[in-house]
Amino acid sequence: VKKIKIGIVGATGLVGLELQRLLPQRLRPATYDLHLFASRARDGVHEFAASQLLVDDCDYLLNATEKDVAEKLRRGLKSNQVLIDNSSAFRMDPEVPLVVPEVNGDILQSAPQVVANPNCTAILLCVALNALKDFGPSRVVVATYQSASGAGIKGLEELDAGMKAAAEGRETPRGEVFKYPLALNVFSHNTSIRPEASMGAGYNDEEWKVVEESRKILGVHHLPISATCIRVPSRRSHAEAVTVDLKMDVPLEKLREAFAGARGVKVVDDWENNHFPMPLEAQDQDLVLVGRIRKDVTLGRTMHFFLAGDQIRKGAATNALQILEEILRQRAIA
Amino acid sequence: VKKIKIGIVGATGLVGLELQRLLPQRLRPATYDLHLFASRARDGVHEFAASQLLVDDCDYLLNATEKDVAEKLRRGLKSNQVLIDNSSAFRMDPEVPLVVPEVNGDILQSAPQVVANPNCTAILLCVALNALKDFGPSRVVVATYQSASGAGIKGLEELDAGMKAAAEGRETPRGEVFKYPLALNVFSHNTSIRPEASMGAGYNDEEWKVVEESRKILGVHHLPISATCIRVPSRRSHAEAVTVDLKMDVPLEKLREAFAGARGVKVVDDWENNHFPMPLEAQDQDLVLVGRIRKDVTLGRTMHFFLAGDQIRKGAATNALQILEEILRQRAIA
Numbered sequence: 001v002k003k004i005k006i007g008i009v010g011a012t013g014l015v016g017l018e019l020q021r022l023l024p025q026r027l028r029p030a031t032y033d034l035h036l037f038a039s040r041a042r043d044g045v046h047e048f049a050a051s052q053l054l055v056d057d058c059d060y061l062l063n064a065t066e067k068d069v070a071e072k073l074r075r076g077l078k079s080n081q082v083l084i085d086n087s088s089a090f091r092m093d094p095e096v097p098l099v100v101p102e103v104n105g106d107i108l109q110s111a112p113q114v115v116a117n118p119n120c121t122a123i124l125l126c127v128a129l130n131a132l133k134d135f136g137p138s139r140v141v142v143a144t145y146q147s148a149s150g151a152g153i154k155g156l157e158e159l160d161a162g163m164k165a166a167a168e169g170r171e172t173p174r175g176e177v178f179k180y181p182l183a184l185n186v187f188s189h190n191t192s193i194r195p196e197a198s199m200g201a202g203y204n205d206e207e208w209k210v211v212e213e214s215r216k217i218l219g220v221h222h223l224p225i226s227a228t229c230i231r232v233p234s235r236r237s238h239a240e241a242v243t244v245d246l247k248m249d250v251p252l253e254k255l256r257e258a259f260a261g262a263r264g265v266k267v268v269d270d271w272e273n274n275h276f277p278m279p280l281e282a283q284d285q286d287l288v289l290v291g292r293i294r295k296d297v298t299l300g301r302t303m304h305f306f307l308a309g310d311q312i313r314k315g316a317a318t319n320a321l322q323i324l325e326e327i328l329r330q331r332a333i334a
Numbered sequence: 335v336k337k338i339k340i341g342i343v344g345a346t347g348l349v350g351l352e353l354q355r356l357l358p359q360r361l362r363p364a365t366y367d368l369h370l371f372a373s374r375a376r377d378g379v380h381e382f383a384a385s386q387l388l389v390d391d392c393d394y395l396l397n398a399t400e401k402d403v404a405e406k407l408r409r410g411l412k413s414n415q416v417l418i419d420n421s422s423a424f425r426m427d428p429e430v431p432l433v434v435p436e437v438n439g440d441i442l443q444s445a446p447q448v449v450a451n452p453n454c455t456a457i458l459l460c461v462a463l464n465a466l467k468d469f470g471p472s473r474v475v476v477a478t479y480q481s482a483s484g485a486g487i488k489g490l491e492e493l494d495a496g497m498k499a500a501a502e503g504r505e506t507p508r509g510e511v512f513k514y515p516l517a518l519n520v521f522s523h524n525t526s527i528r529p530e531a532s533m534g535a536g537y538n539d540e541e542w543k544v545v546e547e548s549r550k551i552l553g554v555h556h557l558p559i560s561a562t563c564i565r566v567p568s569r570r571s572h573a574e575a576v577t578v579d580l581k582m583d584v585p586l587e588k589l590r591e592a593f594a595g596a597r598g599v600k601v602v603d604d605w606e607n608n609h610f611p612m613p614l615e616a617q618d619q620d621l622v623l624v625g626r627i628r629k630d631v632t633l634g635r636t637m638h639f640f641l642a643g644d645q646i647r648k649g650a651a652t653n654a655l656q657i658l659e660e661i662l663r664q665r666a667i668a
Contacts, residue, residue: 139633143477143575145520145564163518167501179607184497184568185614186479188626188640193605202586202605202628211631224632228575228640230479232566234518241477241562241575252536271527271536273513280519292522294536297545298558299473306522306562 004032004333006324007058009073010065011036011045014153015086018317019062026321027328039065052076060327062320063087074114082327083114084320091116091213098216101322102263103130108326115323118217119209120150120315121229121238126217127288127314128242128307131262132255133218136247140225142210144189145232145239147279150311151177151190159183159233182233189229204229237279238315239308241292249300252293259290259305264314269293277308285310286318338366338667340658341392343407344399345370345379348487349420352651353396360655361662373399386410394661396654397421408448416661417448418654425450425547432550435656436597437464442660449657454484454649455540455563455572456547461622461648462576462641463552465596466589470581474559476544478523479566479573481613484645485511485524493517493567516567523563538563571613572649573642575626583634586627593624593639598648603627611642618644620652 006023010016016038023034035054041047046054048069055061056078063070063085070089077083090096097107098116103126108115118126121144129137148159158175162183165172172181180187191205200208210227232239250258260267268277269291277289288309296302309315340357344350350372357368369388375381380388382403389395390412397404397419404423411417424430431441432450437460442449452460455478463471482493492509496517499506506515514521525539534542544561566573584592594601602611603625611623622643630636643649 141475141577143562145479145566163497164501167498179609180612181614185612186566186568186573187612188608188610190608193608195605196586200631202626203631204608222632224630226577226630226632226636226638228477228577228626228638230573230575230640232479232520234520234567239520239564241564243475243560243562243577252530271529274522274524274527274538275513276522278514278519278521280515292536292562296558296560297534297537298556298560302560304560304562306564 001031004060004328005035005058006032007035007037007055007061009037009048009061009063009069012038012042013064014149014312015064015316018312019064019320022313022317022321026325060084060324062324064316077113081113084117084323085114086117086316086320088119088209090114091118091209092216098213099323100126100217100319101326102127103217104219105326108323108330111330117316117320117323118213119206120311121146121206121227121240122210122213122217123315123319124238124288124307124309124311125210125240125242126214127262127264127309128259128290128305129214129218129244131258131265132244132246134258135250137223137244138247139245140214140223141243142226143228143241144230145234146189146229147232147234147236147238147311148182149236150238156235159235163233178231182231184233186230186232189231234279236310236312237282237308238311239277239279239306241304241306243296243302243304245302247301250303252295255293255295255303259293264288265290267291267293277306279308282308283310284313286314288314335365338394338662339369339392340366341369341371341389341395343371343382343395343397343403346372346376347398348483348646349398349650352646353398353654356647356651356655360659394418394658396658398650411447415447418451418657419448420451420650420654422453422543424448425452425543426550432547433657434460434551434653435660436461437551438553439660442657442664445664451650451654451657452547452551453540453543454645455480455561455574456544456551457649457653458572458622458641458643458645459544459574459576460548460551461596461598461643462593462624462639463548463578465592465599466578466580468592469584471578472558472581473579474548474557475577476560477562477575478564479568479613480523480563481566481568481570481572481645482516483570484572490569493569497567512565516565518567520564520566523565568613570644570646571616571642572645573611573613573640575638575640577630577636577638579636581635584637586629589627589629589637593627598622599624601625601627611640613642616642616644618647620644620648622648
């Protein structure tokens with residue numbers, strides 16, 4: 001059997017490194033060859049701009065860098081190549097499926113050449129919301145607790161430097177990625193606020209991605225949904241407080257069962273021991289932890305839950321690899 | 335003029351210490367004598383249990399300890415004494431006014447003998463919601479970002495120990511107040527979850543206080559309101575992401591004006607520079623910072639904002655002192 005050739009573009013970033021770490025757990029290493037690309041060459045990693053022939057030779061390209069690289073990759077795509085793109089370049093392109101396999105993986109049956117991997121916060125949210133689909137979610141309000149690593153290695157380094165400074169009683173050093181100290185603080189997500197004249201005025205770009213992408217993933221294009229995206233001083237894994245209006249009055253036990261039976265969800269909801277989803281327990285695994293499942297006391301058709309999930313794994317690398325696996329399965333390769 | 339006598343019970347806790355620090359900024363020191371009480375005697379602080387005569391001699395008692403002490407104080411109250419209680423003992427007692435001076439300070443005209451100081455999260459929320467009262471808030475959803483000091487000195491010490499451990503790459507030492515590490519983590523508020531048979535089932539005690547107390551403070555007893563209360567690794571100042579349904583469609587500019595003109599609120603809402611309310615900027619001052627003011631894109635009568643406020647000052651000590659000032663003003667003493 002001929003080996004498939006997989007290329008990872010952006011191999012030295014957090015998502016790129018995670019893709020390399022997880023790939024052999026998902027595909028038997030004997031079945032593929034791996035090519036790594038980054039903006040600069042280093043041990044085992046090719047310089048992307050100087051490696052066109054090698055890029056062209058890949059059957060499956062996983063992009064873990066920014067939009068401009070994604071656009072370049074798409075333009076150069078050969079008819080036999082598939083691009084799974086983690087950037088935001090094509091997510092809202094009507095021609096490109098935006099896929100969370102647990103939710104809308106069946107779209108992959110159309111054998112698309114380009115597949116977009118959604119925003120990390122939207123992925124975690126949609127995996128959880130998918131559990132409620134039989135109850136007709138009619139409105140979603142989410143407030144997030146997003147970790148430093150959502151802003152990449154530099155974001156993480158800035159938090160670490162701030163933590164060290166705080167522990168030593170020094171002032172937080174000024175950062176490049178974060179405008180304000182993150183250690184011992186929380187602040188509105190560091191993406192830009194959409195200006196007053198634009199669609200989504202006053203939302204930051206992260207919030208707007210959650211709104212638009214969640215609707216596309218869930219296939220409910222007019223779903224009332226809002227997000228407030230906030231950075232907190234955790235290193236890894238995002239958390240989200242979610243309020244959902246349902247079209248019917250669903251007993252608590254049914255809600256719990258729905259989450260317990262949902263693909264990609266692990267219920268962590270121990271009322272007695274106050275044990276609920278936390279970033280420290282959500283990291284380095286692939287499930288979305290869901291807890292604090294409860295009915296609104298003042299509005300019978302409204303419910304609340306709290307989730308935590310590893311945004312580098314399920315929120316990015318794992319989701320991309322699940323898409324790849326699904327495509328290989330349909331092609332009867334894996 | 336005879337000096338008034340003020341007693342602070344719980345003088346060695348975070349709120350008690352803050353009361354002592356702020357009192358001379360609010361009342362001319364020449365106008366009052368101060369007596370300090372705590373569970374154990376120390377320099378300048380009397381042992382509460384052994385100081386009945388001195389307690390009886392106070393004109394105004396500020397309680398900054400727990401419910402049991404509050405109940406004891408109320409039982410022993412002389413007809414000329416006033417108790418301003420920061421515990422949760424009497425907050426929902428229909429005989430006792432629950433006061434945020436900016437919102438419902440006029441209740442103090444009835445010259446109550448016992449006044450309850452609300453929960454810190456509810457105070458900050460109500461100061462901000464009060465700005466929207468002309469627009470008919472018909473539903474409120476809040477998710478909180480609460481600091482370690484909300485759990486007192488021990489909570490703060492546990493976070494500090496955890497921060498130090500994290501910076502040195504050691505494991506977080508096990509705490510007494512917090513069941514889980516707070517440094518580099520977020521978790522559901524450490525109060526108990528209300529059991530399935532009770533009113534507010536599945537809410538934790540903090541959330542239930544926000545629901546009940548906000549309704550009483552705002553005087554809207556059937557207001558649909560829900561809270562998700564989460565601890566984050568900040569030292570001081572709580573933050574809250576708030577979604578409000580209004581009875582009318584209010585232009586963004588009107589919303590901004592309403593907050594800018596509201597008592598106790600400072601608008602921090604710089605879209606261009608991504609500068610919004612943050613715990614680090616909210617601490618050590620008395621205003622509730624409000625920003626991220628925006629209209630919901632999917633529901634025209636819904637709006638969102640984000641707030642941060644010092645929960646030990648405006649959320650506790652300052653609010654109690656404002657109540658005291660208002661009572662003194664009405665008695666024409668101050």
